[in-house]
Amino acid sequence: GVLAPGSRVVGTNDVGMVGWSTTLYTPEYPEGRPLVIVANDCTVQSGSFGVKEDDYFDAISKYARAAGLPRLHLACNSGARIGLAEELKPYFKVAWNDPNNEAGGYKYLYLTEEDKARFGEGIFDGEFITEGGEKRFKLDYVVGQTDGIGVENLRGSGMIAGETSAAYEDTFTLSYVTGRSVGIGAYINRLAQRVIQMQNGPMILTGYSALNKLLGKEVYVSQDQLGGPQIMLPNGIAHQLAADDQDGVEKILRWLSYVPKTAAEQVTIAASADPVERDIVYTPPNTPYDPRNFLAGATNADGTFEPGFFDQGSFTEYLADWGKSVVVGRAKLGGIPMGVIAVETRLVEQRIPADPANPASRETVQAQAGQVWYPDSAFKTAQAIADFNNAENLPLIVFANWRGFSGGTRDMFGEVLKFGSYIVDNLRTYKHPVFAYIPPGGELRGGAWVVIDPTINEDMMEMYAETDARGGILEPPGICDVKYRKPDLLKKMHQLDSQLAQMKEELKVATDSLDTAAEETLNKAITARENQLLPLYLQISHEFADLHDRPGRMKAKGVIRDVVPWASSREYFYWRLRRRLAQDKLVKELKAADADLDHGAALATLKEWTASVDWEDDKAVLEVYSKQADALAAKVGGVRAEGVARAVAALLDGLPAGSKADILKKVA
DSSP states (O other): OOOOOOOOOTTOOOSSEEEEEEEEOOSSOTTOEEEEEEEEOTTTGGGOBOHHHHHHHHHHHHHHHHHTOOEEEEEOOOSBOOOOOGGGTTTOEEEESSTTOGGGOEEEEEEEHHHHTTSOTTSEEEEEEEETTEEEEEEEEEOOSSSOSSHHHHHHHHHHHHHHHHHHHHSOEEEEEOSOEETHHHHHHHHTOOEEEETTOOEESSOHHHHHHHHTSOOOOOTHHHHSHHHHTTTTSOSEEESSHHHHHHHHHHHHTTSOSSTTSOOOOOOOSSOTTSOOOOOOOSSOOOTHHHHHOEEOTTSOEEOOSSOTTOOEEESTTSSTTEEEEEEEETTEEEEEEEEOOSOEEEEEOOOTTOTTOOOEEEEEOTTEEOHHHHHHHHHHHHHHHTTTOOOEEEEOOOOEEOOSHHHHHTTHHHHHHHHHHHHHTOOSOEEEEEOTTOEEEHHHHHTTOGGGGTTTEEEEEOTTOEEESSOHHHHHHHHSOHHHHHHHHHHHOHHHHHHHHHHHHHHHTTOHHHHHHHHHHHHHHHHHHHHHHHHHHHHHHHHTTSHHHHHHTTSSSEEOOSTTHHHHHHHHHHHHHHHHHHHHHHHHHOTTOOHHHHHHHHHHHTTTSOTTOHHHHHHHHHHTHHHHHHHHHHHHHHHHHHHHHHHHTTSOHHHHHHHHHHHO
16 A cells, blocks of 8 residues: 555554654754654564565655655564464365374375365365365465465565665664564664664564474573573674663664754754863873773762763763674764764673573683774674764764784684774765874774775775874884894994993904903903893884884874874864865765766865865864855856756767757757
8 A cells, every 4th residue: 555644543453563754852953853663563463574564664664765764663573474374274174094093194185175165266276186985175285365474474574674774774774672573573673773672672583482392492491592682782783772661762862862854964063061162181091991981071089070072971882782892882072963983992801602502502701902803893893884874974083092903813713804894895985074083092003004094985084193192003012023123222232332332342452462361251241231231222122113103203194184182182173073064065065066076176176265264274164164155055056057068068069050959949
């Protein structure tokens, strides 16, 4: 049927799926924002997915996707509907191998000629045979009178799986698992990618009793063992845990507060009580620390609060139990929603539960060092980037503080290389501003630098470093093992140390005078002095190598855009982000007006139009974009007209003069 608004008395629904088109009035959108909700009705055949349910789900999802409206799925179901042709149950008969010994098995199922006549065509098929003097209709297959009892439901499941996958790319999709979600119900939660799981809402592929029958013994005692929060949070399927439905609704609304009204719009800039001009008080220490403190701020032992980078109270962490060496979340900077990725500097643990079906299995606890990407945290990073990008339209800031990827045998087998590559894939297609910022005391090295370098997506990405940040291929001790070895250290000692210089002169005199005793004594003294100085000069070599990793060299080589002090970075990135959002919108309009313009050419055009101000002054350029909006819109219109004229001229080129005249006459 056709999707249309309607209403019915509660309890009279005959399709196990319900949808709403709603308007929410929120602080970000006081004028109202649309939300499409689709929900399983578990009062209809336990909320199972039949043909009608699949068709309805598909239609309402397409409705949300076509308009770019956020789509919320309230999941509580029992998977694809199963059934049998109930109308045949009273009538089919069994052809026994031995009618006098039914335990001997059977040959086939059949209907008597009289019973077959009870049913119309297409309900079953087979052939008439005669056996024991009786004419029988031997059944080959059963279709059934009712649609939606078998494989057609699986076909519908495939349809909504594909639709949900497409919806994730085209609009904001979120699933709230408020009860059991089985089979296709679990899959469409994952295909929507963003999942809030209620404490009593397991996501499973097969029920525990069916698995016990398969295993031939009682192994599992609950659905939670298969897909409860203790499974789905640590494996990254569920982003958040809700204690109950009220908590779940609060988390849904919180998530929506970061999301634009439609998938075609930029994030909105809401009023913020936290001034963007304030300094960041919390500074990361030189010892391992909780990165959430510099994102959200921290309370000291004396009760005083030290504000962090984002607006106070705006940071929400997601996927907290998965890939713990990386922290991902959403927050606001001066009222602007952003995606954020930060790095855990402390030692964390990954726990892999024992499998009750395997008596020999044991829980595995694997330690993971800070500032290192492991397979799970690399996948988590890539997943978060995709979520931020697809319809959430979030600008992204990455507080880059990685020493590299874990490249041991276990992690290479665990596909760390694959998941690290996913980070590049998802950054390459990112459509919104991305800032990579090496925080104070942070470092970015080797492959970790490679996968977030701005050349991956130069139109969107920029890199910055704090004054005390470091970046390079290897850490100083590592590079000195290769490029500043012991002979180099000894050479530098003899160049700088006055005692060694004096002993070297005395040794020359002793050698020239053939004083072997003095020569031997001096050689021993020189060796002793070298050994004494070696630790000091090793430190000096590390300091020399460290000078190559500092922000000054990064900027001189053009690999970062600017060096940004931590205390003022909040204000710096706020104005940079405001400028980028306004600028990227104009660039998009220019590229739509003239298909021949790429990002760089569009930027050059904007630079020419704003030549009256310093192009590097974000506040000044933003002011021009704001105050001269009408004039800039008119200029974009002029570019569109020129582009149309060029396109028409190209189409007319080569046509006979008469044909050109006829076309121009029709246009006029």
